[in-house]
Every structure is written in C-alpha cells, then in structure tokens.
Amino acid sequence: MKISKRLSACLKYTEGFNKLADIGTDHALLPINAVTLGYVSSAQAIDNKQGPFVIAYSNVLKYELNSKVEVILGDGIEKIDSDVDVVVISGMGGNLISDILLKDDKQNVKRFILQPNNDSHLVRAAIEAIGFNIVDELVLNDNHKTYDLIIADIGKANYSEIELQFGPINIKEKPYFFIKRIEKEIAKLNKVLPHITTQSRKEEIESRLKLLEEVIK
CATH class of the missing domain: 4.10.860 (DNA Excision Repair, Uvrb; Chain A)
Structure with missing residues (x-):
C-alpha cells in the first residue's frame, strides 16, 4: 500500500519493535505497512473520528490483517495495550502532541515517533519532561511543505532553549x-x-x- 514521504519516514523507525500504536491513524496505512513488512508483530490503529475509523477498519479487512491490526475509536494513547512498545503520532499540531505526551500514561512505550505540523519546540519540551531523549531528527519536504520528524527513546535529557527551538540533532547535523x-x-x-x-x-x-x-x- 502506497504511503506518503512523511509516513514512509515514520515507518522505518518502527522496525524491530513488537507492537505499534498509531495515534490519529486516519486510514491505518502506517500500521498495515508496518505489519505487512514485518517491522512489528501487531498494531493498534487509533483515531477519534468516526469517518477515519470506518475507513481504517475497512482497509484492515481488505488486507486481511484484522487478526494483527486492531482498529480503535479513541483519543491519545489512553487505550493502548500494555505490550505496545512503539507509538507514532503524526500529522497533528505540536500543542496537541505535547498534551498527549504529558497527559496520558506511557505504560511500556520505549519509543515515540512524532511528526508535528507546527510548534515542534513544544513537542521537544514534552519529550524531555516525560523522561525521553531525542535520538534522531529529520526535516522532511513532502508536497512542498516542510515537516519535523522527531524520534525519542527512553532516557534523560536536558535541552537548552535553542535545542528545544531548533532540535539538538538538527543543530548538530x-x-x-x-x-x-x-x-x-x-x-x-x-x-x-x-x-x-x-x-x-x-x-x-x-x-x-x-x-x-x-x-x-
């Protein structure tokens, strides 16, 4: 199933983990690809809107992955299973992503793959606040728009204001x-x-x- 540059970039960082939760999954394209490629064993596709939820469910059935990809109508990461170890939150504003990170129980998540549409500094601050550390960053150009992709694993961080604003790895590389x-x-x-x-x-x-x-x- 064809996916955008942004989702493709998110996808590669899921490889090697056990169970993926894709928040704001839209059409469940990311979980379907992650499971089909064998990057993860199973996945949860979560969206809080009825329309995308129905389309996601339909796509999962189409690819006969309903035993491996669970489609859920819900908000944030509050409904993820305890064995989810990698979470993708893509295509939302930085303020909303940071709220999700700060509010919801992280359970046993080992990696967050985050693609804010704006306010990336808020996302980086939230990453630091919840005891995660930025291990990679990309600046993507997709359909003539520029987006940040931030990969965070468990670990302590202490970022300067400039690092929060621009990204520690972006500044370095x-x-x-x-x-x-x-x-x-x-x-x-x-x-x-x-x-x-x-x-x-x-x-x-x-x-x-x-x-x-x-x-x-």
Whole structure:
C-alpha cells in the first residue's frame, strides 16, 4: 500500500519493535505497512473520528490483517495495550502532541515517533519532561511543505532553549531542508526589516536574525 514521504519516514523507525500504536491513524496505512513488512508483530490503529475509523477498519479487512491490526475509536494513547512498545503520532499540531505526551500514561512505550505540523519546540519540551531523549531528527519536504520528524527513546535529557527551538540533532547535523527552512526565514526577515519603524520590534528582528545565522553556521 502506497504511503506518503512523511509516513514512509515514520515507518522505518518502527522496525524491530513488537507492537505499534498509531495515534490519529486516519486510514491505518502506517500500521498495515508496518505489519505487512514485518517491522512489528501487531498494531493498534487509533483515531477519534468516526469517518477515519470506518475507513481504517475497512482497509484492515481488505488486507486481511484484522487478526494483527486492531482498529480503535479513541483519543491519545489512553487505550493502548500494555505490550505496545512503539507509538507514532503524526500529522497533528505540536500543542496537541505535547498534551498527549504529558497527559496520558506511557505504560511500556520505549519509543515515540512524532511528526508535528507546527510548534515542534513544544513537542521537544514534552519529550524531555516525560523522561525521553531525542535520538534522531529529520526535516522532511513532502508536497512542498516542510515537516519535523522527531524520534525519542527512553532516557534523560536536558535541552537548552535553542535545542528545544531548533532540535539538538538538527543543530548538530544541519540537514538540507533544515538549512533551507532557516534561510527562508532569514530572507523573509531581511525583507521586512527596512520597513520596521518601532525600535523594539527592529531589535527583536535583528536578534532573531543573529540567532538564525548562528544556528546554520
């Protein structure tokens, strides 16, 4: 079953785990692929909307995986089984993902694979708060949009404000689309700067520009 670049990137980080829970599963494409490829033994496909739940259930039946992929109507990770050891939360806002991480019982989860649509800094802060550590990061370009992918395993972390904002591994490895995203912001700020009349706002933009230049150095 064909999946997007974003889901494909999430998929590879599930390999070697036992049971996957995909939160906000939509059509259950990720769990179906993970089980079919043998990356995990079984999976739970969870969505809180009736429409996607019905489509997910239909897809699981279509591929005759109903003995290995359980489709659940529910929120967050509150309904995951105790033997789930890897969780994917993809395609949601960073604020919602961080709320899920901070609110729900993590049970025996060993890895979170997180793809926020925005506010990635909130997700990184939540990862640190729940006793997980970022082990990999990707900046993906899918359908002309840029997305963060954050992989977190159990482990203590102590991130600086800059690391929370940009990502500790992104800062270190400076991937292509990470640099491109920052260069785009720099160009935008440089364009508006000459038109700013308020001194405080001007200083704010200049400070941001200095930080961005430092990050991609």
